[in-house]
Amino acid sequence: MESDARLTLVIPAYMEQKTLCTNLLAILDQLTADNIDAKLIVVDDGSRDHTWQRLCEFASERSNVGGIRLSRNFGKETAIFAGISQVQTEYCLVMDSDLQHPPRYIKEFLRVADETGADIIEGVKDDRGRESLSYRLFAKGFYRLLKSASGVDLGNSSDFKLLSRKAIDALCQFREGTVFFRGLVNWSGFTTATVPFSVDARQGDSSKFSSRRLLRFAVDSMLAYTSKPVYLTFLFSVLFFIGTLILGVYTLVNYFSGHSVSGFSTLIILILLLGCLILLSLGVIGLYIARIYDEVKRRPRFLVGDTCQLTPTKFSRGGL
Ligand code: UDP
Numbered sequence: 001m002e003s004d005a006r007l008t009l010v011i012p013a014y015m016e017q018k019t020l021c022t023n024l025l026a027i028l029d030q031l032t033a034d035n036i037d038a039k040l041i042v043v044d045d046g047s048r049d050h051t052w053q054r055l056c057e058f059a060s061e062r063s064n065v066g067g068i069r070l071s072r073n074f075g076k077e078t079a080i081f082a083g084i085s086q087v088q089t090e091y092c093l094v095m096d097s098d099l100q101h102p103p104r105y106i107k108e109f110l111r112v113a114d115e116t117g118a119d120i121i122e123g124v125k126d127d128r129g130r131e132s133l134s135y136r137l138f139a140k141g142f143y144r145l146l147k148s149a150s151g152v153d154l155g156n157s158s159d160f161k162l163l164s165r166k167a168i169d170a171l172c173q174f175r176e177g178t179v180f181f182r183g184l185v186n187w188s189g190f191t192t193a194t195v196p197f198s199v200d201a202r203q204g205d206s207s208k209f210s211s212r213r214l215l216r217f218a219v220d221s222m223l224a225y226t227s228k229p230v231y232l233t234f235l236f237s238v239l240f241f242i243g244t245l246i247l248g249v250y251t252l253v254n255y256f257s258g259h260s261v262s263g264f265s266t267l268i269i270l271i272l273l274l275g276c277l278i279l280l281s282l283g284v285i286g287l288y289i290a291r292i293y294d295e296v297k298r299r300p301r302f303l304v305g306d307t308c309q310l311t312p313t314k315f316s317r318g319g320l
Pocket residue numbers: 011012013014015016045073074075076079095096097098100202206207208209
């Protein structure tokens with residue numbers, strides 16, 4: 001893979017055998033039309049179909065396309081980091097392989113980067129495309145929760161991002177095993193500019209994120225990004241303590257003034273509420289302990305099964 005391009009596109013792909021080549025071709029056509037010299041690094045996230053074979057065939061005919069195959073499905077976030085760690089150009093643009101991040105915006109990303117000198121150019125969805133109502137509600141709920149837990153609003157942000165060399169090098173230094181691309185880019189705090197884009201229809205089979213996967217992704221991202229939920233449980237306990245004090249005084253006053261305390265229902269409700277809160281707090285703490293356990297093992301973030309048309313440099317926190 002040779003060229004002196006200043007841009008590398010990092011494209012994660014999972015089970016995209018049907019449309020990967022046509023989509024990559026559409027991207028390359030757009031680059032030619034816009035007169036942009038760019039390399040492509042496609043990361044096959046351990047697909048179980050023929051995505052890798054298709055990709056290798058495609059890459060063998062083109063000098064500016066390279067591929068990495070992860071040994072199994074590690075998830076889109078990890079795939080993105082595997083790709084980013086191989087970028088050697090001045091800029092890198094992360095985009096989906098299903099053309100939902102339309103390549104016609106690449107020119108705009110570069111223009112904004114040159115104009116503003118920002119290290120991160122963020123694609124912001126001005127129209128979320130066709131998403132089911134349940135997905136929309138779920139996404140909204142997740143971002144609202146994340147915002148209240150960590151104060152960061154990622155509502156309309158996407159993984160469609162252009163990163164400068166400085167931002168790429170910074171991201172490659174991150175040591176944690178579970179990565180949340182959007183969150184970490186935001187955390188880095190580098191100067192950011194935005195490019196509004198409208199999400200196109202998905203080219204290929206349906207989305208790879210089932211509701212269960214989305215839920216897991218949401219919990220993982222939240223845990224990876226913030227430890228505020230633990231503080232929230234502490235806040236709960238303080239509130240409960242205040243409630244206990246008030247109710248305690250009320251009960252004692254009743255007792256000494258000779259009124260018999262009748263309150264079986266109150267008692268049951270209180271016990272249930274307390275039980276729920278204790279279990280909730282234990283659950284939250286448990287989730288973080290599980291994450292600590294995962295992190296202290298210091299396993300590589302991903303393993304590379306194969307590469308094509310690419311001489312890999314050292315993978316940051318991954319191994320061959
Ligand atoms: N993807 C991936 N690994 C996965 C799931 C998805 O690399 O485990 C890729 C997928 O091939 C696509 C991008 O991530 O290029 C976005 O996936 P998808 O379109 O299914 O998600 P959505 O657009 O619904 O967020």
